[in-house]
Amino acid sequence: MTENISHAASSGIGQVITRFGADFLIETEAGERLRCTARRKLDHLACGDHVQWERQAQGNAAVTAMLPRRNVLERPDFRGKLRPIAANIDLLIVVASWQPAPVWDTLDRYLIAANRLHADVLLVMNKMDLRQTHATAEAEACLAEYVNIGCPILHVAADQQQGIGDILSAIQGRTAIVVGQSGVGKSSIAAQLLPDTDIRVGTISDTGEGRHTTTSATLYRLPAGGALIDSPGVRDFGLTGLDFATLESGFPEFRPFLGECRFNNCTHNHEPGCVIKAAVSAGQLPPKRFARYLSLLSTV
Numbered sequence: 001m002t003e004n005i006s007h008a009a010s011s012g013i014g015q016v017i018t019r020f021g022a023d024f025l026i027e028t029e030a031g032e033r034l035r036c037t038a039r040r041k042l043d044h045l046a047c048g049d050h051v052q053w054e055r056q057a058q059g060n061a062a063v064t065a066m067l068p069r070r071n072v073l074e075r076p077d078f079r080g081k082l083r084p085i086a087a088n089i090d091l092l093i094v095v096a097s098w099q100p101a102p103v104w105d106t107l108d109r110y111l112i113a114a115n116r117l118h119a120d121v122l123l124v125m126n127k128m129d130l131r132q133t134h135a136t137a138e139a140e141a142c143l144a145e146y147v148n149i150g151c152p153i154l155h156v157a158a159d160q161q162q163g164i165g166d167i168l169s170a171i172q173g174r175t176a177i178v179v180g181q182s183g184v185g186k187s188s189i190a191a192q193l194l195p196d197t198d199i200r201v202g203t204i205s206d207t208g209e210g211r212h213t214t215t216s217a218t219l220y221r222l223p224a225g226g227a228l229i230d231s232p233g234v235r236d237f238g239l240t241g242l243d244f245a246t247l248e249s250g251f252p253e254f255r256p257f258l259g260e261c262r263f264n265n266c267t268h269n270h271e272p273g274c275v276i277k278a279a280v281s282a283g284q285l286p287p288k289r290f291a292r293y294l295s296l297l298s299t300v
């Protein structure tokens with residue numbers, strides 16, 4: 001034991017696994033888990049952040065610096081101040097189901113949020129056992145539009161452990177979060193992705209602090225590669241602060257047409273010479289998504 005410690009690196013790079021109050025659990029590059037105290041100026045660290053750490057002569061190790069992050073998910077705390085909850089997310093697994101029925105503009109908002117984070121999207125239609133009995137023609141037509149714009153879609157039944165392996169393979173080494181409206185099966189999917197409760201909880205008990213139940217976002221390594229960052233707050237995160245540029249670039253199907261409207265500040269609404277509207281009329285762009293674009297436009 002003593003020998004191990006004397007050979008262990010005394011500083012290095014690691015990743016934040018979770019937060020306990022003012023302390024952080026980090027994973028070193030060697031896979032060791034260290035409970036660290038962070039300097040006060042690092043209060044904005046979040047689960048998923050890459051950091052520099054060092055052992056100290058006494059007490060916990062310390063996080064000494066945060067490395068650059070590719071993105072961060074923030075949400076308002078009880079005072080309305082934006083707080084970072086997870087960083088370095090590569091993939092939003094957006095879950096919808098046939099019962100409760102999909103709320104399509106919520107789905108569009110997740111796609112916009114993913115685009116703003118520069119993250120990929122995987123749409124997971126859960127409860128495929130209810131598709132035959134609950135899917136309306138309208139819902140199938142809405143879903144077909146996502147297929148047409150090239151959104152990756154998987155059909156699964158979390159309760160029946162169907163399609164969970166497909167989600168794991170689709171993650172492909174990326175760091176994912178699971179989001180979606182209430183009741184669609186996010187918890188069921190997360191539980192299936194992390195079936196070994198030791199993976200879910202045991203990592204935290206490694207610190208010798210005993211089993212910890214934390215509501216902070218936690219990063220779980222997945223057996224097939226990649227990771228899931230999960231917490232109740234991550235799951236029901238929603239898009240806030242939508243502006244026009246974010247809205248327009250959140251509709252990837254517009255891209256081939258952008259820059260070709262008569263007015264360079266065209267909002268694709270009432271303007272003459274709008275190529276987006278023309279493409280919708282010509283059947284080249286999905287009309288239901290476009291109608292929802294217009295209603296989102298009225299909110300920015």
Ligand SMILES: Nc1nc2c(ncn2[C@@H]2O[C@H](COP(=O)(O)OP(=O)(O)OP(=O)(O)O)[C@@H](O)[C@H]2O)c(=O)[nH]1
Nearest residue numbers: 126127157158159160181182183184185186187188
């Ligand atoms: N029929 C069917 N029901 C499912 C399936 N997966 C989950 N459910 C059920 O759907 C309900 C909601 O599942 P949850 O996993 O709690 O959904 P959630 O999205 O985490 O819900 P919130 O916590 O409200 O956000 C539960 O009763 C599940 O048992 C499925 O594949 N088929």
Ligand SMILES: [Zn+2]
Nearest residue numbers: 261266268274
């Ligand atoms: Zn236009």
